[in-house]
Amino acid sequence: MAPSASPSPGLAVTAPVHQARVRVLHPGQGLSPAGANPGPVVYWMLRDQRLADNWALLHAASLAAASAAPLAVAFSLFPKPFLLSARRRQLGFLLRGLRRLAADAATRRIPFFLLTGGPTEIPALVRRLGASALVADFSPLRPVREALDAVVGALCRDAASVTVHQVDAHNVVPVWAASGKLEYSAKTFRSKMNKVLDEYLVEFPELGEVVPWDREQPKDIDWDTLIDTVCSQAEDVPEIDWCEPGEAAAMEALLGTKDGFLTKRIKSYDSDRNYPTKPMALSGLSPYLHFGHISAQRCALEAKKRRHLSPKSVDAFLEELIIRRELADNFCYYQPHYDSVAGAWEWARKTLKDHAADKREHIYTREQLENAKTADPLWNASQLEMVHHGKMHGFMRMYWAKKILEWTSGPEEALSIAIYLNDKYHIDGRDPNGYVGCMWSICGLHDQGWKERPVFGKIRYMNYAGCKRKFNVDAYISYVKRLVAQPKKRKPEESLNSAAKYSKSEKD
Numbered sequence: 001m002a003p004s005a006s007p008s009p010g011l012a013v014t015a016p017v018h019q020a021r022v023r024v025l026h027p028g029q030g031l032s033p034a035g036a037n038p039g040p041v042v043y044w045m046l047r048d049q050r051l052a053d054n055w056a057l058l059h060a061a062s063l064a065a066a067s068a069a070p071l072a073v074a075f076s077l078f079p080k081p082f083l084l085s086a087r088r089r090q091l092g093f094l095l096r097g098l099r100r101l102a103a104d105a106a107t108r109r110i111p112f113f114l115l116t117g118g119p120t121e122i123p124a125l126v127r128r129l130g131a132s133a134l135v136a137d138f139s140p141l142r143p144v145r146e147a148l149d150a151v152v153g154a155l156c157r158d159a160a161s162v163t164v165h166q167v168d169a170h171n172v173v174p175v176w177a178a179s180g181k182l183e184y185s186a187k188t189f190r191s192k193m194n195k196v197l198d199e200y201l202v203e204f205p206e207l208g209e210v211v212p213w214d215r216e217q218p219k220d221i222d223w224d225t226l227i228d229t230v231c232s233q234a235e236d237v238p239e240i241d242w243c244e245p246g247e248a249a250a251m252e253a254l255l256g257t258k259d260g261f262l263t264k265r266i267k268s269y270d271s272d273r274n275y276p277t278k279p280m281a282l283s284g285l286s287p288y289l290h291f292g293h294i295s296a297q298r299c300a301l302e303a304k305k306r307r308h309l310s311p312k313s314v315d316a317f318l319e320e321l322i323i324r325r326e327l328a329d330n331f332c333y334y335q336p337h338y339d340s341v342a343g344a345w346e347w348a349r350k351t352l353k354d355h356a357a358d359k360r361e362h363i364y365t366r367e368q369l370e371n372a373k374t375a376d377p378l379w380n381a382s383q384l385e386m387v388h389h390g391k392m393h394g395f396m397r398m399y400w401a402k403k404i405l406e407w408t409s410g411p412e413e414a415l416s417i418a419i420y421l422n423d424k425y426h427i428d429g430r431d432p433n434g435y436v437g438c439m440w441s442i443c444g445l446h447d448q449g450w451k452e453r454p455v456f457g458k459i460r461y462m463n464y465a466g467c468k469r470k471f472n473v474d475a476y477i478s479y480v481k482r483l484v485a486q487p488k489k490r491k492p493e494e495s496l497n498s499a500a501k502y503s504k505s506e507k508d
């Protein structure tokens with residue numbers, strides 16, 4: 001059934017939430033009026049793992065409040081091989097964040113149901129609780145959309161009276177309101193966004209008091225055991241220790257008095273963000289934005305408040321945070337082939353095809369690339385930064401992906417290796433930004449054609465000499481060597497082993 005952008009009859013969507021942010025996936029019966037002992041409203045949290053500044057939770061709470069129904073939050077872990085093949089690195093971050101969220105939910109007396117058998121358990125939970133409405137997060141990525149379709153299908157079949165809504169709590173402007181089609185470039189997207197941004201970029205209301213929970217209690221969660229069990233089932237990419245998960249840590253990264261991005265570091269964003277030797281010039285917010293530990297809208301609101309202090313830097317940050325980030329969601333939402341060459345524009349597919357058979361100076365296997373065994377010390381350093389630190393500098397990501405195009409046997413292989421490595425090692429990987437970043441670098445997405453050259457055709461080219469002119473390449477390589485050698489606080493035995501392994505491969 002096609003989602004509709006208007007609330008179903010009988011449902012009191014007394015917004016604080018902009019109506020266009022909410023889609024009705026299944027109208028159900030609506031909620032009974034207050035006093036009729038209505039079933040609870042369940043918020044199925046997925047992409048936006050936070051209690052603060054969360055439009056989906058606020059919408060669920062307003063539905064519940066309108067009929068004096070209780071409210072619950074449910075999170076469903078995708079079973080092995082996990083969502084988008086999450087590794088230990090990403091799963092550890094996710095679960096440690098959820099552990100804090102569950103404690104915060106308990107303080108607010110909101111029951112938190114953690115389901116470990118996958119999204120197919122959501123309809124059963126909804127039925128068991130006798131829920132009257134389910135509110136789901138939005139993600140443009142295939143497996144999440146498929147899971148949501150399956151949940152809605154099951155509810156329509158077995159519990160047709162349950163109302164199902166979806167809320168885009170991730171984007172400042174909901175993806176379907178920003179544009180009704182696949183956008184060609186940041187330019188076309190920006191002009192549409194600028195027309196509606198003020199309507200959506202508004203302050204969040206507080207989450208009000210909830211009706212006391214009088215139903216089945218969530219099972220107690222033994223978090224240590226759960227984290228150990230899940231992480232031991234996942235592919236063993238060590239967790240990171242420089243970035244604490246959770247909402248409080250995310251707000252500290254944004255506004256902290258010690259090292260907060262907007263409070264201490266934003267000034268140099270405009271001038272220094274493209275220097276890989278100055279990683280602190282970047283916000284460092286991508287892990288939090290990816291897991292939804294912070295709302296992009298909160299970041300934008302706080303940045304705007306400080307615009308008078310560094311207008312150029314704030315404008316540049318808002319361009320990345322809103323326009324570029326939400327353009328990535330636009331691409332993945334409207335382009336089913338968002339992670340393959342088939343998703344590139346015609347001109348790019350043609351030029352890549354024309355040059356697919358060009359002779360390459362080097363051809364490396366995925367394994368050689370993964371182990372940073374190329375002849376280019378700068379590229380190797382960027383790969384090691386990603387493998388060990390879990391976050392490669394944004395400028396290096398472009399160089400890194402473009403070299404994979406140069407050094408593999410064709411664009412399809414290049415794209416699949418880039419996505420594989422990006423998603424395996426980046427703490428912010430498995431994200432629309434990652435698919436679009438790889439597509440931009442390898443398939444010219446959201447870019448223009450450039451002077452034609454071997455292998456790249458008209459795709460924008462980057463080389464070592466250009467990097468050398470732009471920044472101190474040796475200083476970056478030394479910085480990464482220091483990162484690799486640093487002992488890790490979390491799970492020291494494994495991190496040290498892998499650091500030694502990769503230090504060795506770099507020396508070879």
Ligand SMILES: Cc1cc2nc3c(=O)[nH]c(=O)nc-3n(C[C@H](O)[C@H](O)[C@H](O)COP(=O)(O)OP(=O)(O)OC[C@H]3O[C@@H](n4cnc5c(N)ncnc54)[C@H](O)[C@@H]3O)c2cc1C
Nearest residue numbers: 282283284285286320321324325394397428429433434437
């Ligand atoms: C090949 C390649 C792969 C990438 N993979 C990912 C990925 O897996 N996950 C990811 O979040 N980003 C990815 N990016 C985009 C960008 O490099 C990162 O978002 C950024 O480096 C994250 O660091 P930061 O938060 O400190 O950046 P900041 O410069 O401080 O940016 C703030 C936020 O703006 C958004 N943003 C910044 N640059 C971009 C961009 N080019 N496109 C879309 N949004 C952007 C991000 O949400 C980021 O967190 C990739 C880019 C390329 C070229």
